[in-house]
Amino acid sequence: MQKILDTVDAQLETSLERLFAFLRIPSISAQPSHAGDCRKAAEWARDALAGMGFSARLSETSGLPGVIATHHEAGPNAPHVLFYGHYDVQPADPLELWNSDPFDPQLVDGPRGKRIVARGAVDDKGQVVSFMEAVRAHLAVNGKLPVRLTVLLEGEEENGSPSLAELLSNERETLAADFVYVADTNMWDFATPAITTSLRGLAAIEVRLHGPKRDLHSGLFGGIALNPIQALVSILGELKDDTGRIQIPGFYDGITPVSPAQAENWAGLGFDARAFLGDVGLSTPAGEADQLPLAQLWARPTAELNGIYGGYQGEGSKTVIPAHATAKLTFRLVAGQDPEKVLKHFERFVTERLPKDARVEFKRGGAAPGFSLSPDAPFLRAATAALAAEFNKPAALIGSGASIPVVEAFKTHLGLDTLLVGFGLDDDCIHSPNEKFEMACFHRGTRAHARMLTAFAAQP
DSSP states (O other): OHHHHHHHHHTHHHHHHHHHHHHTSOOBTTOGGGHHHHHHHHHHHHHHHHHTTOEEEEEOOSSSOEEEEEEOTTOTTSOEEEEEEEOOBOOOOOGGGOSSOTTSOEEEEETTEEEEESTTTTTTHHHHHHHHHHHHHHHHHHSSOSSEEEEEEESOGGGTOTTHHHHHHHTHHHHOOSEEEEOOSBOSBTTBOEEEEEEOEEEEEEEEEEOSSSOEEHHHHTTTSOOHHHHHHHHHTTSBOTTSOBOSTTTTTTOOOOOHHHHHHHHTTTOOHHHHHHTTTOOSOOSOTTSOHHHHHHTSOOOEEEEEEESOOSSSOOOEEOSEEEEEEEEEEOTTOOHHHHHHHHHHHHHTTOOTTOEEEEEEEEEEOOEEOOTTOHHHHHHHHHHHHHHSSOOEEEEESSOOHHHHHHHHHHOOOEEEEOOBOTTSOTTSTTOEEEHHHHHHHHHHHHHHHHHHHTOO
């Protein structure tokens, strides 16, 4: 292991040169004018992997191609790891807010030492190259890897992954593995590595409540006619009680409470809810009162009103009772909840509270379940030990209140769980001007990847 780490250190300058070459390609998947650049980035990654001894190719889809590369010299009994990343990047706009050309990578001074500044520096080209350089060091020292490794790089992650299901279906046999390893997330802080072990799912719905057959004059009909806005807000006002608990019957079915060990781990992270909320002009956690702030963020479901409208919206006053009112809601779900059942429970909740003369329509949006990784997963134990060895402190086992669609895609199409380990930071300006990747995070991330590959091989 020490020889491999020494090799990582010795090749750092050339690793940076390779990353800069990758970053110079403006592979913006959301803009059709950059389709050629996206293909160029895919070819760059394919050729880089082939140059390390992988069997590498492009996998065509109805959209942008995926990159598929395999290195199975470890033998049939070695663990099989599927590494996922993406070669596409966000648009760089607004260009005037960048301190340098977003596709002319710079190494600049920062408060934590040197930092790499470019679009894609951390999301996700820097993290992909960090992993590739760890692989390169293993091969330089041993001539082979300790695990069977398949690499999948997608070209449309920043554009909603419209062709990912097609890609996974086309390559199901090639991508069969023991688990998926994703490096597209953050550390807890600059000194503390993190593994994201849970994600919230999502269920979206629009509800429209109808009353009179047309808008009415509030003087002629006010006091006797049903007002859809008032009826809808009255119903939605019953969604939560005074403690923040959601009142939809059956909503919490299937949820596993936060374990004492997980609660202790989170309590030790020193999360300051007041400071977190202070950044957005708030001060007090508004979720379930009996839950830790981090549990409110990571381990508890939500019912959020995203928009509500009806009636007159223009300047001044218009004395109208509207014919209908509409609200848009999303539910952030945790592992164990069934999105289909949650939406049915909500529809029943609204329908049972409809006043006379009202009728309701529902329009469902996207839905995906939450994700939770078992603490007993061998690859999780291996990653935890490897990160502790590199950073000289335990990794934070964190959750994410958001969703990462590729995790659900891997579960649905390949039946695989996902290990989420990344080396970005909260202030890396992901999707914003002056995106950066701390040089220390790139370097230590490469060393940690190298350690994890060895640790994976020691697990059943």
